[in-house]
Structures are given as C-alpha cells and as structure tokens.
Amino acid sequence: MTSMKLVTLAARIERFPIAGSFTISRGAKTEAVTVVVEVSHDRLTGRGECVPYSRYGETPEATLAAIQAMQQALAGGLTRQALQVAMPPGAARNALDCALIDLEAKSAGLRAWNLLNRPTPGERITAYTISLAAPEAMAAATAKAAHRPLLKIKLGGDGDPERIAAVRKAAPESELIVDANEAWTEANLEHNLAACATAGVTLVEQPLPSGKDEALARIRRPIAVCADESVHDRSSLAPLRERYDAVNIKLDKTGGLTEALAMADAAQALGFEIMIGCMVATSLSMAPAMLVTPQARFVDLDGPLLLTRDRDHGLRYDGSLVYPPDSALWG
Missing domain, CATH: 3.30.390.10 (Enolase-like, N-terminal domain)
Known part of the structure; x- marks a missing residue:
C-alpha cells in the first residue's frame, strides 16, 4: 500500500x-x-x-x-x-x-x-461448534446439528471419552473434529486420543497446554493433532514440526490478514495442514479470513451462526456452506 x-x-x-x-x-x-x-x-x-x-x-x-x-x-x-x-x-x-x-x-x-494477488475464495463447508457440557447434553445438542457435515466438538479433560462417544452416537454421519483447549494432561493424552480415534475423529486441536506439549513429540499420534494456542504467527511454526500435524490460523492471533496469508504459505512449506479458525464474532471478522480458505483443509468460521444476530450485509450461510463476503461488508 x-x-x-x-x-x-x-x-x-x-x-x-x-x-x-x-x-x-x-x-x-x-x-x-x-x-x-x-x-x-x-x-x-x-x-x-x-x-x-x-x-x-x-x-x-x-x-x-x-x-x-x-x-x-x-x-x-x-x-x-x-x-x-x-x-x-x-x-x-x-x-x-x-x-x-x-x-x-x-x-x-x-x-x-x-x-493481494490471492486465489478467489469460493464457498466452503464450515465446522459448527458443539459446546462443552455433560455427555447427555452434548449428545442432545449434537442431535440437533447432526445434519451438518462437519462438527467441532469442545472437550474439557475428565470424562472426554464418554463425551465423544455420546457425540458420535448422536451424529453418525458427520465428520468430527475436537478442540480440547489445552485441557488434557500427559497422563490422559493417549487414552483420550485413542477414544477420539475410536469415534472416528479426524483432528484433535490443542490437547495439551501451550509450552507443555512436548509429549506430543514422544508418542505415536493415532490421528492428526492441530496447534492453536501453541501457534500465533510465522515465528512460532518451526519449533512445532515434531509435535503437530496442522496449525489453526486465526487473524486475532496473527495480527491480521497480512500475516495470516504469509503464515499460511510458510505453514504449507513446512508440511502442516491448515485450519482457518475464528473467535465468536460477527461476519466482519470472518470476511477477511475467507481469503485463507483456498489453502485450508479445515474451515471453522461459524462465529456468526452462534450469535442471536449478525451485522448488516453479513456473510451468506446456507446450512454449513459459507460464501465469500459481498463488498458491502468487506473487501
């Protein structure tokens, strides 16, 4: 500029x-x-x-x-x-x-x-988040969303094998990804990963606390593991190569779309799969992130779907499909 x-x-x-x-x-x-x-x-x-x-x-x-x-x-x-x-x-x-x-x-x-000389984004399937709760409550919430092709399941440590089993029973056809938000420990890591593998989970996001995730390099990971809190911008990528298979790029962590796009290029060069993620926010936060979707294996831009209202000219959502922004919103 x-x-x-x-x-x-x-x-x-x-x-x-x-x-x-x-x-x-x-x-x-x-x-x-x-x-x-x-x-x-x-x-x-x-x-x-x-x-x-x-x-x-x-x-x-x-x-x-x-x-x-x-x-x-x-x-x-x-x-x-x-x-x-x-x-x-x-x-x-x-x-x-x-x-x-x-x-x-x-x-x-x-x-x-x-x-920015980037590929034109198209419509993508976005994950839809199921909040952490007791297994029965998560199963009930999942049943209402079981028509969605990709669900992101929030887990929290003790009782997670029961939670993910209940969720899978409630949504037998959906692809499942899991986000533990740093809540697992070295003691339950392998047991919880095995439970997720049994339930057919595709990806587990940030199982261990940032800075205390060395165990991921020492075990055989039965499913892909994605860094979230452990990764922020390009400078944090290289040390994670032995611990993680994927990285969650969020614009609020990278400090904007400029760094997010550079980080996506760098992550791909290092062999990471890419998730483009979000905080709970309006379509104005999601719109720039759509420019990263052509490089992403997983798209998690459901923030507006979790709100009672979005802002004017919000992104178009058709079920779990999310479409690029209209210029009246952004970009």
Whole structure:
C-alpha cells in the first residue's frame, strides 16, 4: 500500500449476544465483545473487527486504546506494511490491518483477493461448534446439528471419552473434529486420543497446554493433532514440526490478514495442514479470513451462526456452506 495521507481513525467496542452460551474448558460466555475499527480517506471507509482474548492477556478496553494510539501514525501516512512492525501480533493489529486492506481495495476499485494477488475464495463447508457440557447434553445438542457435515466438538479433560462417544452416537454421519483447549494432561493424552480415534475423529486441536506439549513429540499420534494456542504467527511454526500435524490460523492471533496469508504459505512449506479458525464474532471478522480458505483443509468460521444476530450485509450461510463476503461488508 502506498502512503495515504490524512487517514482518519475511529474505533469502538461492540457487543453481540450469543444464542444460549458458548462453553469451552476455560469457561462460558453469553456475548461476543468485539472492537471495530474504521479508517477513512477521500470519502472512503475501510472496516475491520477483532475479538480481544483474555487467554492472551487482552481486554476490549486495552485493545481499543492501542488502536486509538495509532491515530497520529495513520494520519502521517503509516502503511499496512509498516503497521506489521509498529504493532505486535494480536487483536488490535488485526482490526487495523483488515480495515486498511478494506480501504485499499475500495480505493483501487478491486476485491481484496485481487488486490493481494490471492486465489478467489469460493464457498466452503464450515465446522459448527458443539459446546462443552455433560455427555447427555452434548449428545442432545449434537442431535440437533447432526445434519451438518462437519462438527467441532469442545472437550474439557475428565470424562472426554464418554463425551465423544455420546457425540458420535448422536451424529453418525458427520465428520468430527475436537478442540480440547489445552485441557488434557500427559497422563490422559493417549487414552483420550485413542477414544477420539475410536469415534472416528479426524483432528484433535490443542490437547495439551501451550509450552507443555512436548509429549506430543514422544508418542505415536493415532490421528492428526492441530496447534492453536501453541501457534500465533510465522515465528512460532518451526519449533512445532515434531509435535503437530496442522496449525489453526486465526487473524486475532496473527495480527491480521497480512500475516495470516504469509503464515499460511510458510505453514504449507513446512508440511502442516491448515485450519482457518475464528473467535465468536460477527461476519466482519470472518470476511477477511475467507481469503485463507483456498489453502485450508479445515474451515471453522461459524462465529456468526452462534450469535442471536449478525451485522448488516453479513456473510451468506446456507446450512454449513459459507460464501465469500459481498463488498458491502468487506473487501
């Protein structure tokens, strides 16, 4: 991006109710708290959205402040490439990066994928998340979603073999992927992996805590294991080659689409399979992530499906199919 002088910045915190609640091993929440950025130049406005995540020490208020602190730099002509150095990876940079790409695309009269010289995204099957609960409750929730071809099952440690067996019985035809959100231990790792293999699970995401996942390199993994909390941007890829088979790329971790696309290229070069994931958020968060889907084996962009309402011009979902964004939304 060439320098755009007099870029103005606006940012705010927005809240979207979740349908019911969203429960993982670290707890439950009933709303998605996002930070929305708007960057404007020459009567055009680009938008981006992020979800600050307490697991990484982020809060909505601190994220908003970090974004607002970039106003002077943006007004002075800070480019998107310079932004990658000016801010660390994380939610704040993600929202700004995506807003700047949206603004660049509008200014050039191009769709974002053409601007960035990436493949045109098409419709993809997205995973649909089943929250962590007792086996009976998870089976009931799964039964309602058993028509979906790909389900992502949240697990949480003790009792997980019973949970995944109950889920599989309730959805005998669906492909299952599992997310333990760091809740397993070395003591139950192999037992839980075996239970997932028995249930025909395709992939297990982040079974052990980040930084305490060395055991994955010492065991025979019966199914593919995907890094999430253990991987953030390109710099974190190489040390994981012996422990993981796949990596979950999330724009809120990479610090935006610019790094996410570079990370996807690097991950493929290292032999990792790719999942493109999301936090629970609106279609404005999902839209930039659609540009990574041509490289992804797994697409997990169901955030808007978990909300009671999405924003205007949201992504089109047809069952489990998700379609690329209209330019009225982003890019």
